[in-house]
Structure formats: structure tokens, C-alpha cells
Amino acid sequence: MTVAFIGNPNVGKTTLFNKFAGRRQKTSNFPGTTQEAHVASLDAGGRSLSIVDLPGIYSLGLDQSESSICRGVLEGSIAPAGTRASPPGGVLLVLDGTNLLRNLQLAGEVLARKIPTAVVVTMADDASRRGIHIDREKLASHLGCPVVLVSSKTGRGIDEARGLLSTGVITESSIPTEQSELERWADAVYADVCADDAPVGDRDRLTDRLDRAFTHPVLGVVTFAAIMTGLFWVIFTLASVPMDGIDWFFATLGAVVADVLPEGPVRELLTDGVIAGVGGTVIFLPQIILLFFLIALLEQSGYLARAAFVIDRILRPFGLPGHAFVPFLSAHACAIPAIMSARAVPDRRDRLATILVVPFMSCSARIPVYVLLTQILFPGSSGKQALAFTGCYVLGILAGLVSAILARGTMLRGRSRPMALELPRYQLPGLFYATKQAFYRGWLFVRKAGTVILAISVVLWWLNAYPGSEPSPVAESLRSEAAQIARAEPDRADELLLRANAEDTKFASRNTFLGRIGSAIQPVFAPIGADRQLTVGILASFAAREVFVSTMAVQIAGSEDTEDETVFEAVSTAERDDGSPVFTEATNWSMLVFFVLAIQCLPTLVVTAKEAGGWKWAGLQFAWMTGVAYVSSLVVYTVVTRVL
Amino acid sequence: MPIGDWQFWVVSLAAVGGVLVLVKQFKPVRKHRKTQLTISARERDEA
Amino acid sequence: MPLTQLSRGQSARLESCTLPEFESAELRAMGLKPECEFRVCKMGEPCIVSIGPGASGCRIALSKKLADHVHVRPC
CATH class of the missing domain: 1.20.5 (Single alpha-helices involved in coiled-coils or other helix-helix interfaces)
Structure with a gap:
């Protein structure tokens, strides 16, 4: 039998689901992020059940994807992938004890569907602390089904609720279906079951003050900037330790494999293809895990919903909603989890615009390329290097925002939807959930990007090795x-x-095949200052941009170790086939601009196609970003060549 | 091409496998799209 | 009068929403239903209201564009 969990956003439905299922899952404070359906099997009351966690919704009748998913599941027309679609055998209705009046409306809508139902009222302790007293017996008789009060913090009522999973009943109470009658019914039930006469307390006044500060036009932006600076500082300082560790691990692994296996193509495939390719991806894992850990903390604290309004004010002129904030933020680590987190953007056009422009943000895979090129541009001057570095980030953000305006003005035209969000209560974030959440996200990244990057590395290695x-x-x-x-x-x-x-x-x-392809395609990239070797670098780095550095090193110096001073020197002083230097100043600037703006990441395109719902979006993203990058590089190259 | 070398065939097989993995990435997209279409079609019927 | 003309700390009841159908339906489902009582926590962008009887209820933040179309009666 299938039991569907249904309830408002932020009522503790997912927390309860996790308690029953004991499975990694997302707990969030940012309304509407649980859009995925999560399923688990368990034994309750001697029966084997499969439980489904539905997205949090305010009403079954809304024109929103979350609502239509819930409608579909209750009608038996939609089921999570891998399960048969049939109406659920039972429903667990999860209601928030501190906000029962509104929750009762959804309860009425669900009960009117006449599916065996059991009711769980969460945050019961919190409610009684606030002076809200809920009469369980009366509530059960009004709703016509069993009710249990639980508190996830203390664990009270959890076992009893578990027993209710398989013992829901079809209500015999008559519940109106017309909306204003339903609202009156909810008012009447609430008045009868709830004694709530506590006035506005100190806690509310504190919340008021915090809300005003966090959404203030000046103070809010300053707070936001400070929090973001802190966030990135923590990510870049803390992540460098495990990143060095991972780097060392893969270097050692490569050395061991090279020692054990006899010389030959298989050994080279393993060391230069598989280990180097996978290592190059996994190295970004610490940054991604840390980023999602910190985002989970911010989400749970309740700050993120407030920050969404600060961001909304900044992004709105560009046709993007405040919901796009998490995607924009995570894109600075990696575009793949960023695009996946765009699911939280409710409006379809807003979501598509977000997905399309997010890869313009400078992800961490661009860092090695920026490092190489800025070092060649400004040898020995770390101040200028840092300035150029920052310039790259700013250029990426600007290109993304301008592209968003264009997208919203043309094919995604339409009134952008003003934001209305429920502001969850402020609370201390749970480290345990944030950790789980971060590792879950990290695992998704490794699985999604790992397979594709591995495949690309192997194919590229082959093209670069043959014919000998x-x-x-x-x-x-x-x-x-x-x-x-x-x-x-x-x-x-x-x-x-x-x-x-x-x-x-x-x-x-x-x-090699790659070299020949490079020679054939070189005329295309000649106008932006690329020779055959740079063309191969650009082509190879299409798979994953960090490959650019190692590809250049392999072609020019015959060694992949760019840490080595002499290799770096060899790359920076490399010569073209005609003897002139590869990296002239103009070429250098042009390449830097190209790598800021070009998509150069096959896994991102795959994820875009999946999340946007079609390859045409990925194609559009590729054509647009590459086009913008090419034209900008062309302009830069021409200007620098003429002026200097 | 070192046709006579068995190792060449092993790494080439791996490369073919890589291409297959990449091609396979196309499949779920098509499925995903289909479900979205069916949902919206059904909702239109309801309306 | 529109919600945006209230001042901070004032309580009011909702009379009507002159918004497109799907948007007013959404606000209504979030708790901003006709005749509901709420307290204004913050004016401006966004406008934050605390809905609900006594200490229970929820906080809704509305962008100013929406709040302009929400008509209320101070109480």
C-alpha cells in the first residue's frame, strides 16, 4: 500500500518523512524546494508500506507544478519514476500546530477526496509554548479521522504517528468543496478546537525587527554582502585543504598505477585519461559540499527567504526573480548543481531564463585557466593578477544579467511574476541535516558529472593518442x-x-586525430588569435574547461605538470608553427575573455537539457554563450592588436 | 594505428564505451519531456 | 484602501484582491483570504504581514507590486 505525505510547505513534513524512512533527504526553509518526490518502503503496524513525500503545497487547486503533482498523485495519474501510478491507499496529512487555521483548508480539500487519511499535527510543543492549545479529540471528531500531536524536536508522538500510517480512515464528516464555504468550515473547526488567546509576544517583535533589517534597502544589502563575502571566504580557505589532499591522492594513485602496470596504451589511458579526468572533477567536490552545507544552514535559519527579497530587488530589472539567488550563488562553484537548484524557481519562464544564463558565472573549473592566463599576462605582479581575476568574475556576472534581459525580452517574453513568499520562523540550523544535505548534493554531483566527465576523458584521450x-x-x-x-x-x-x-x-x-581536427578548425579561431595548439586546447576544454591547461602543457612541453616552473615557462614562451609566440598580449586577453564567456562544459549542457526539458535549450545555451564569447574575444583581440 | 597491439583494442573499446555513455545521456531527456507533455495534456483535458 | 497605505504595526482586515486570478488564488491559499485579520510588520519593498488569530498564523512577504492590489479595511 502506498501512503502519500501531504501538507503545507515548512510544516515539518519532510522531517517527519525522514524520521520514518531514515533516508537522506532535503529539509528546507525556503518555501517550495521539495519538488522531487521521495519514496521509501517500511513496515508499520505489521504491513509493508511505501511512503511518498509530496511537495509542500498551500492548496490542491492552484495552477502550480507542485499542486498539479499532488493532484495527480491523489488521482493516481502521476507516480514517482519507477513506481506504478495508482491512487494511494492512504494519505498522511501533516498540519502545522502553530498555524492550524490555514492548514485546515488544505486538510478539508484532501479529506473531501475520500481517501483513507490520518492526521499528524506537528510542532505541538512549540504551539503550546506560544499559548496555543489544540484539543486533539475535538479535532479528530471534526475531521473524522485519527489525529496525533507530534514534536520532532522531542520525539513526542512519533511512534504513535508511525502506527497511524496504515490505519487511516475515510472521513464521514461532510466537508464543503466551494472555497468560501471551505474557509468558513475551517474557521468554525479552528474556533472549536483551538484555544489561542496569547497576544503578540516579544518573540514576534524580535522577528519583526530582524525582518525589517534583513529586507531593508540599505541594511539588507549590506548584511547580504557581508554574509556572502564570509561564505566565499570560508569556502575558498577551508576547501583548499581537502582539495590539496584530493590532488595528492590522485597524483599518488596515478604514480602507483604507472608503477604497477607495464608501459603501454592501457596504462596511459588509466593515468592520463581516467585518473586525471576523474581527479580533475572530484577536486571541486570540497567546494561544492561546503557551499551546499552553508546554504543549508542559511535556509534552515530562515534567512534565505528574507535574502530572496534583497536579491529580487537586484535581479528584477534583469527579468530574473529573487528565487534565482541559490542557483546564481552555487554557479560560482559549479554550474551543474546550480542548474539543478533552479527547480526552486516557481515560474517556468523565470526558471528557463535562470538555467540559460547561470553558466556565465565563473565556476571553479575556470580558476585554473584564469590562473594560467593572468600569470602570463602579469608575470610577478600579484596585484594586477588579482584585479584581472576579479574582472573575470564581474564580466561573467554582467554577461549573465544582460543575457537574461535579452532572453526575457524575446523568446521568454512575459510579465515576470512578483514575489510572494511565506517567511518561515527564525531558528537555529541543525548541523546534522546540513551535513547530510551537503553530502547528498555532493554525491549527486559526483554521479551526474562523474560519469559524463569520465566518458569524455576516455574519448578525448583516445583521440589525442591515435593514430600514433x-x-x-x-x-x-x-x-x-x-x-x-x-x-x-x-x-x-x-x-x-x-x-x-x-x-x-x-x-x-x-x-593525432585531435591535432588534425585542430589544424582543420584552426581557421575558425584564427580571428581571435588562436593557433593550432590553442585551437586544440579550446576544443579539448569543451569537455571541461580545466582540461585547457593540461592540454596546452601536453602539446607544448610534452609534460602535464604545470606546477613545474619550467613547464609554465615553456607554455608562456611557446611558439607557433611559424616560430612566433603563441601567447601574445592580444591572444592572451582574447583567450581570457573567451574562457569567461564560453560554455566549454559538456556536462552542463546535458544537465540543462534535462532540467529545461529539451535539447533545444541546451543548443540555444551553447550557441548563445559560444557566440557571445567569440564576438567579444574578436573585439578584444582586434582592439588590443590595433592599439598596442 | 597499432592494429596488432591487443592493448590498442582494449583502449579503443573503452573509448567506444565512453561514446555510448555520452549517447545514453540523450535518452532520459526524451522521456522526461514526454511525461511533462502528458501532464499538461491531461490538465488541459480537465480544464 | 490599498495595503500599501497602512502603516507599520497597524491591524487590518482584507477586503479584496484585484490581481490576476492565479495570483490572488495563490495569496488566498497562503492565508490572505477575505476577511482575514493581519498585522503589518513592515511597509515598503517587500511588505510583510503577519496573518492569523493571536499568536498562531504565519508571515507573508509581498512585493510592493502585489501589495498595491490588495485592498484592506483598518481595524
């Missing part, structure tokens, strides 16, 4: 020269041999 080539003529002559002077000048001979190896790698990279 003979040793290059230059390397051959260097080797014979080295053999002649081996006795007289052994040091110089070693140096020549090293150069010969590097020549071989360069020569080979020109002759």
Missing part, C-alpha cells in the same frame, strides 16, 4: 647529435635528449 606517429625528424637529428657529443659533453647531451623527447611529443600531438 613516427619519431619527428627534428628529434631524430637532435638524438644523433647527442650521441656524437655523449662522451665529451654528457650534460649537454642529456639536455639534447630531453629536447628531442619534447619535440616528439609536439610532433605526435600534431598528428
Whole structure:
């Protein structure tokens, strides 16, 4: 038998579900984020049940995706993926004891559907502390089904509620279906079961004051800026430790594999393809986990719903809603979880606009590229490097906002929906849930991005390894020269041999499928200052942009280790096929702009297609971002070439 | 291409597997879209 | 009178909403139903009201654009 959990947002429905199911799941204070259906099986009262957590809704009759999901589940026309669609055998109605009047309306709507129902009133302790006394017997007789009062904090009533899961009854009370009659019914039931005469207390006045401060036009923005600065500071300082650890782990793993396996393509695939590719992705995991941990804390504290209004004021002129705040924030770590979190944006057009522009934010995968290019641009001047770095972030945000205006003015035209949100109570966030939530998000990231990145790394490695080539003529002559002077000048001979190896790698990279594709496509990127090697870098980094650095290193220096001073030097002083330098100032600026604006991330496109509901959106995103990047780079390249 | 090397065939097989994984990413999108369409169609009928 | 003309701390009852159907339905489901009593916690953008009898109830924040179309009667 299936039992569906239904209730208003923020009533503790998901918390209760977690208590029964013992499964990782999202608890949130930001109204409307539980849009996924969560399912669990358990034994209750000697029967095996499957329980479904439905999205929190205010009414079954609204024209919203959450409401239509709930309607569909109750009618048996929609079911969570993997389960058969049939009307549920029972409903667990979850009502908030501190806000019973409004909750009773939804209760009436659900009971009128005549499905076996049991009622749980949450936050019972909280209610009685506030001077609200609920008469359980009277409530049960009005609703015509069993009622239990629970408190998730103390655990009171939880076991009893569990027993009710399979013992719901079809109500015999007559409940009106017309809305104003339903409202009158709710008023009457409330007046009879609830004794509530406490006046507005100190706690409400404190909440008033906090609300005013957090949504204040000046103070609110300052608070928000301070909290965000703190958030990013924590993320970048704390995450660097585990990131170094992960880096070390994959480097060691690669070394061990290289030691154990005999030389050959399989070993290279494992070390250069699989381990380097997966390692390059997993390295961002600490940042993502930390970010979602902190967001979960902010959500639970109740601050996020207030911050949404601060952001709304900033984003609204660009046609984006305040709900887009979490996606915009998380996009600075990685666009993939950001696009997934755009589910919280209620309006379809708002959501699509958010998904389309979010990848313009500078994600952490762009950092290695920014580091390389700013170092080449301003060697030895860390102040200028930092300035250029910040400029990249600002450019990304601006491009995203301008694109949002354009999208909302053309294909996503329409009045953008003004915001109305319930402001949840302020409370101390639970570390336990935030931790669970963060690791759950991290796991989703590893699973979604990991498979795609792994596949891309393997394919790219193959394209970059075949068809093999003979040793290059230059390397051959260097080797014979080295053999002649081996006795007289052994040091110089070693140096020549090293150069010969590097020549071989360069020569080979020109002759691989990837290198040939690069030569064929190079004319396309020539106007923005790219030669064959940079073209390959751009193409390879389409899979994942951080690959750019290692691809350049492999092609130019024949070594992937960019930490190495000499390799960095080799990249920055690399020559084109005609002998002129690869990284002229103009090329450098043009590449930097290109990497800020171009999408260069296949997994993001896959996620966009899934979340937006079609490949046309991913195609549009790719075409738009690449187009903007190309044109901007072209302008930058031309201007810098002319002026300097 | 080192056709005679067995290792070449192993890594090529892996690459083909990679391509298949990428192609497979297209499938759920189509399904997802279909469910969305059916939901909205049903709601239109109800209205 | 529109909700936006009330001042902070004032209590009022809701008379009607002149908003598109789906938006007024949403506000109504969130607790802003005809004749409900509420207290104004903050004016401006957003406008925050605390709905509900006594100490129970909920807080709803409305952007000014919505609040302009919510008509109330001070009490």
C-alpha cells in the first residue's frame, strides 16, 4: 500500500518523512524546494508500506507544478519514476500546530477526496509554548479521522504517528468543496478546537525587527554582502585543504598505477585519461559540499527567504526573480548543481531564463585557466593578477544579467511574476541535516558529472593518442647529435635528449586525430588569435574547461605538470608553427575573455537539457554563450592588436 | 594505428564505451519531456 | 484602501484582491483570504504581514507590486 505525505510547505513534513524512512533527504526553509518526490518502503503496524513525500503545497487547486503533482498523485495519474501510478491507499496529512487555521483548508480539500487519511499535527510543543492549545479529540471528531500531536524536536508522538500510517480512515464528516464555504468550515473547526488567546509576544517583535533589517534597502544589502563575502571566504580557505589532499591522492594513485602496470596504451589511458579526468572533477567536490552545507544552514535559519527579497530587488530589472539567488550563488562553484537548484524557481519562464544564463558565472573549473592566463599576462605582479581575476568574475556576472534581459525580452517574453513568499520562523540550523544535505548534493554531483566527465576523458584521450606517429625528424637529428657529443659533453647531451623527447611529443600531438581536427578548425579561431595548439586546447576544454591547461602543457612541453616552473615557462614562451609566440598580449586577453564567456562544459549542457526539458535549450545555451564569447574575444583581440 | 597491439583494442573499446555513455545521456531527456507533455495534456483535458 | 497605505504595526482586515486570478488564488491559499485579520510588520519593498488569530498564523512577504492590489479595511 502506498501512503502519500501531504501538507503545507515548512510544516515539518519532510522531517517527519525522514524520521520514518531514515533516508537522506532535503529539509528546507525556503518555501517550495521539495519538488522531487521521495519514496521509501517500511513496515508499520505489521504491513509493508511505501511512503511518498509530496511537495509542500498551500492548496490542491492552484495552477502550480507542485499542486498539479499532488493532484495527480491523489488521482493516481502521476507516480514517482519507477513506481506504478495508482491512487494511494492512504494519505498522511501533516498540519502545522502553530498555524492550524490555514492548514485546515488544505486538510478539508484532501479529506473531501475520500481517501483513507490520518492526521499528524506537528510542532505541538512549540504551539503550546506560544499559548496555543489544540484539543486533539475535538479535532479528530471534526475531521473524522485519527489525529496525533507530534514534536520532532522531542520525539513526542512519533511512534504513535508511525502506527497511524496504515490505519487511516475515510472521513464521514461532510466537508464543503466551494472555497468560501471551505474557509468558513475551517474557521468554525479552528474556533472549536483551538484555544489561542496569547497576544503578540516579544518573540514576534524580535522577528519583526530582524525582518525589517534583513529586507531593508540599505541594511539588507549590506548584511547580504557581508554574509556572502564570509561564505566565499570560508569556502575558498577551508576547501583548499581537502582539495590539496584530493590532488595528492590522485597524483599518488596515478604514480602507483604507472608503477604497477607495464608501459603501454592501457596504462596511459588509466593515468592520463581516467585518473586525471576523474581527479580533475572530484577536486571541486570540497567546494561544492561546503557551499551546499552553508546554504543549508542559511535556509534552515530562515534567512534565505528574507535574502530572496534583497536579491529580487537586484535581479528584477534583469527579468530574473529573487528565487534565482541559490542557483546564481552555487554557479560560482559549479554550474551543474546550480542548474539543478533552479527547480526552486516557481515560474517556468523565470526558471528557463535562470538555467540559460547561470553558466556565465565563473565556476571553479575556470580558476585554473584564469590562473594560467593572468600569470602570463602579469608575470610577478600579484596585484594586477588579482584585479584581472576579479574582472573575470564581474564580466561573467554582467554577461549573465544582460543575457537574461535579452532572453526575457524575446523568446521568454512575459510579465515576470512578483514575489510572494511565506517567511518561515527564525531558528537555529541543525548541523546534522546540513551535513547530510551537503553530502547528498555532493554525491549527486559526483554521479551526474562523474560519469559524463569520465566518458569524455576516455574519448578525448583516445583521440589525442591515435593514430600514433613516427619519431619527428627534428628529434631524430637532435638524438644523433647527442650521441656524437655523449662522451665529451654528457650534460649537454642529456639536455639534447630531453629536447628531442619534447619535440616528439609536439610532433605526435600534431598528428593525432585531435591535432588534425585542430589544424582543420584552426581557421575558425584564427580571428581571435588562436593557433593550432590553442585551437586544440579550446576544443579539448569543451569537455571541461580545466582540461585547457593540461592540454596546452601536453602539446607544448610534452609534460602535464604545470606546477613545474619550467613547464609554465615553456607554455608562456611557446611558439607557433611559424616560430612566433603563441601567447601574445592580444591572444592572451582574447583567450581570457573567451574562457569567461564560453560554455566549454559538456556536462552542463546535458544537465540543462534535462532540467529545461529539451535539447533545444541546451543548443540555444551553447550557441548563445559560444557566440557571445567569440564576438567579444574578436573585439578584444582586434582592439588590443590595433592599439598596442 | 597499432592494429596488432591487443592493448590498442582494449583502449579503443573503452573509448567506444565512453561514446555510448555520452549517447545514453540523450535518452532520459526524451522521456522526461514526454511525461511533462502528458501532464499538461491531461490538465488541459480537465480544464 | 490599498495595503500599501497602512502603516507599520497597524491591524487590518482584507477586503479584496484585484490581481490576476492565479495570483490572488495563490495569496488566498497562503492565508490572505477575505476577511482575514493581519498585522503589518513592515511597509515598503517587500511588505510583510503577519496573518492569523493571536499568536498562531504565519508571515507573508509581498512585493510592493502585489501589495498595491490588495485592498484592506483598518481595524
